[in-house]
Amino acid sequence: MTDRLGIIGAGKIGESLLAGLLRSGVRPDDVVVVEKFQERAESLYQRYGVRDLSLAEAAAFANTLLIAVKPQDMGELLVKMAPAVTSDHLIVTVAAGIPTGYVERQLGEGVPVVRVMPNTPALVDQAMSVVAAGAYANADHLAAAEKIFSPVGKVLRLPENQLDAVTALSGSGPAYFFFLVEAMIDAGILLGLPRAIAADLIVQTALGSAVMLRDSGEHPVQLREGVTSPGGTTIMAIKELEKHGVRAALLEAIEAARDRSVELGKLYD
Numbered sequence: 001m002t003d004r005l006g007i008i009g010a011g012k013i014g015e016s017l018l019a020g021l022l023r024s025g026v027r028p029d030d031v032v033v034v035e036k037f038q039e040r041a042e043s044l045y046q047r048y049g050v051r052d053l054s055l056a057e058a059a060a061f062a063n064t065l066l067i068a069v070k071p072q073d074m075g076e077l078l079v080k081m082a083p084a085v086t087s088d089h090l091i092v093t094v095a096a097g098i099p100t101g102y103v104e105r106q107l108g109e110g111v112p113v114v115r116v117m118p119n120t121p122a123l124v125d126q127a128m129s130v131v132a133a134g135a136y137a138n139a140d141h142l143a144a145a146e147k148i149f150s151p152v153g154k155v156l157r158l159p160e161n162q163l164d165a166v167t168a169l170s171g172s173g174p175a176y177f178f179f180l181v182e183a184m185i186d187a188g189i190l191l192g193l194p195r196a197i198a199a200d201l202i203v204q205t206a207l208g209s210a211v212m213l214r215d216s217g218e219h220p221v222q223l224r225e226g227v228t229s230p231g232g233t234t235i236m237a238i239k240e241l242e243k244h245g246v247r248a249a250l251l252e253a254i255e256a257a258r259d260r261s262v263e264l265g266k267l268y269d
């Protein structure tokens with residue numbers, strides 16, 4: 001397999017993957033984009049030196065086609081792609097909720113499809129991506145898909161029936177952390193700290209806590225207990241979080257995200 005990639009839909013996720021691949025040493029000549037909005041395509045060319053082609057041209061150029069359009073745009077896109085795609089292509093899709101089975105039916109039985117759920121920390125090479133094989137994707141296809149995502153972070157293989165849960169957990173996950181940080185900065189304002197100071201305190205605290213979670217080998221409960229002194233300040237805050245049902249809210253929020261992923265998958269039933 002030659003390694004030529006076409007990124008169809010170079011929005012937030014498409015661009016983050018494009019930028020990550022180029023940072024990792026992939027040559028701009030080996031990547032093309034197919035982008036609906038001409039202005040965006042021109043801006044990508046200026047910033048990355050990557051050409052914008054039509055779907056047919058991209059399919060002729062690249063052996064791997066990475067689809068990064070919104071789930072709502074998938075139906076129309078796959079109809080346009082079908083005539084240009086063969087079983088020699090590898091199709092990688094990051095669209096939330098859209099099953100490989102649907103993509104296979106639209107593009108033709110036998111076309112290898114790998115469904116992936118990355119997340120936006122790809123921008124800083126700290127993504128969490130999960131890859132799942134469709135019915136016609138073999139070990140080489142999975143390895144080829146992983147090669148696109150491993151330069152921008154960690155990659156895990158899971159069966160496709162877990163991808164809706166993954167979407168809710170790590171796909172949407174960065175938004176939950178940003179939401180929490182935003183609320184904690186507001187708490188700093190409430191306590192009279194300047195916004196910039198509150199932001200510094202919370203961002204560094206988030207970073208330090210994330211590194212501890214990753215590197216200490218300890219369970220989050222142990223790490224939290226290490227901060228929670230008997231009769232101290234932290235337990236007073238934890239009591240309020242429990243009183244307001246923050247744990248239950250998170251469980252229900254992530255369940256709602258999973259349900260939405262399942263619903264998006266039914267868009268084209």
Ligand SMILES: NC(=O)C1=CN([C@@H]2O[C@H](COP(=O)(O)OP(=O)(O)OC[C@H]3O[C@@H](n4cnc5c(N)ncnc54)[C@H](O)[C@@H]3O)[C@@H](O)[C@H]2O)C=CC1
Nearest residue numbers: 009010011012013034035036068069070071073094095096
């Ligand atoms: N934003 C995120 O955190 C994540 C998004 N995803 C998935 O990635 C996909 C893209 O999401 P974003 O990058 O956030 O959306 P976006 O709206 O930023 O990017 C989508 C891009 O696709 C282009 N596009 C739409 N239809 C097209 C077509 N027919 N041909 C060529 N280009 C076309 C649009 O012009 C746009 O630039 C979605 O399916 C989403 O579920 C997956 C993981 C995380």
Ligand SMILES: O=C(O)[C@@H]1CCC=N1
Nearest residue numbers: 096167170171172173
């Ligand atoms: O909100 C969404 O639908 C996409 C999928 C995962 C993260 N963002």
